[in-house]
Amino acid sequence: MTDTSNTKTQWQGTTDGLPWMHRALVAVLGKVPIGVIYVFAAVFVVPFYLIGNRRGYLSQYHFFREAFGYGPFKAFRYVCLNHLRFAQVIIDRFAVYGGRRFRFAVEGLEAYNELAEGESGFVQVFSHAGNYELAGYELRQPRKRLYALLFRDGSQTIMENRENVFSPNGVQMVFVQPDMSHIFLLNNVVRDGDIASIPGDRMFGSTKSVECQFMGRQAQFPMGPFQLAVVREAPIVAIFVMKESWTQYRIFVRRLGLSLQGQPAAKRQHTALLAQEFATCLETIVRRYPEQWFNYFDFWQK
Amino acid sequence: MNELIETLKQQVIEALNLEDLTPADIDADAPLFGEGLGLDSIDALELIMILEKDYGIKLQSPAQGKEIFKSIRTMAEFIQANRTR
Numbered sequence: 001m002t003d004t005s006n007t008k009t010q011w012q013g014t015t016d017g018l019p020w021m022h023r024a025l026v027a028v029l030g031k032v033p034i035g036v037i038y039v040f041a042a043v044f045v046v047p048f049y050l051i052g053n054r055r056g057y058l059s060q061y062h063f064f065r066e067a068f069g070y071g072p073f074k075a076f077r078y079v080c081l082n083h084l085r086f087a088q089v090i091i092d093r094f095a096v097y098g099g100r101r102f103r104f105a106v107e108g109l110e111a112y113n114e115l116a117e118g119e120s121g122f123v124q125v126f127s128h129a130g131n132y133e134l135a136g137y138e139l140r141q142p143r144k145r146l147y148a149l150l151f152r153d154g155s156q157t158i159m160e161n162r163e164n165v166f167s168p169n170g171v172q173m174v175f176v177q178p179d180m181s182h183i184f185l186l187n188n189v190v191r192d193g194d195i196a197s198i199p200g201d202r203m204f205g206s207t208k209s210v211e212c213q214f215m216g217r218q219a220q221f222p223m224g225p226f227q228l229a230v231v232r233e234a235p236i237v238a239i240f241v242m243k244e245s246w247t248q249y250r251i252f253v254r255r256l257g258l259s260l261q262g263q264p265a266a267k268r269q270h271t272a273l274l275a276q277e278f279a280t281c282l283e284t285i286v287r288r289y290p291e292q293w294f295n296y297f298d299f300w301q302k
Numbered sequence: 303m304n305e306l307i308e309t310l311k312q313q314v315i316e317a318l319n320l321e322d323l324t325p326a327d328i329d330a331d332a333p334l335f336g337e338g339l340g341l342d343s344i345d346a347l348e349l350i351m352i353l354e355k356d357y358g359i360k361l362q363s364p365a366q367g368k369e370i371f372k373s374i375r376t377m378a379e380f381i382q383a384n385r386t387r
Contacts, residue, residue, distance in 0.1 A: 184364035
């Protein structure tokens with residue numbers, strides 16, 4: 001386990017566009033067929049990002065070259081597909097703000113419901129592959145509140161829309177705070193029987209990480225979500241929400257740490273094993289949906 | 303209070319695996335996070351568990367945390383005022 005203070009491995013991003021653009025997109029998506037917006041984005045937006053976002057382009061290109069062993073042309077094709085998919089995923093989020101609903105198939109719903117209906121709080125860990133934000137519309141937790149740790153996005157419009165959509169579903173946003181109050185809050189959330197939702201593939205707030213084998217190389221994963229589950233002796237579940245067509249998503253629910261139950265292990269070792277199990281699950285998902293890997297930085301950089 | 307401070311130092315060393323340190327190396331008034339002991343925000347989870355398991359204190363307000371865990375001394379003062387065991 002290491003202290004990864006290198007800022008290049010920490011998420012610094014925000015959603016592009018001005019507030020009026022976001023508001024316009026929400027309004028348009030309430031009226032215009034989503035396919036029209038996809039085509040518009042493919043023609044006018046995606047090329048702009050392919051050319052203008054050099055860091056994102058290169059990170060994806062190397063990802064397909066090194067992690068998948070694709071040749072230059074196939075890697076380029078997948079970078080284009082990736083940018084196209086990312087545009088669709090962002091559009092889908094705004095479409096939900098505008099009232100649109102998607103179809104979902106869920107693998108592991110029983111396991112999720114068992115946790116959601118139980119007394120114990122738990123940790124829900126997710127990745128920036130696919131469209132996790134949409135999980136909140138299909139996975140319900142009527143007995144619990146879900147507290148989602150988020151990077152504070154610069155866009156007020158996005159925050160307001162998230163608030164509007166999430167609040168009726170029992171979802172509350174939690175932001176990383178310099179006084180660490182988010183840590184104390186998330187501890188209380190799990191202690192009191194609710195759900196702490198934390199990204200498992202981006203570091204913000206804490207710089208402590210766990211080195212895991214991922215896509216053939218060692219990569220740093222944040223220690224936080226796994227450490228919280230271990231310290232509180234709480235269940236932990238990985239959620240992946242992957243886009244399969246214009247109108248359908250597939251949600252994967254994976255309980256982590258089941259093989260570790262009842263086995264004596266030091267907390268650090270237990271944390272590392274959980275992180276590796278998450279990394280392995282994530283790799284399986286990314287290999288199935290390679291174009292939906294949306295970490296636009298060198299994930300393997302130390 | 304001094305006895306509690308020494309006990310706390312030992313508990314922090316054990317909980318956070320600070321094997322290179324002894325209680326004598328830790329200044330009771332030095333900041334726990336950032337400078338001083340150099341703990342990371344994630345380490346706060348272990349400090350919370352010390353309060354819960356060893357002293358029966360459940361933190362209610364997340365905003366209190368930073369003040370309570372400012373130093374070993376502030377932790378000890380909080381424990382002395384709120385302990386249930």
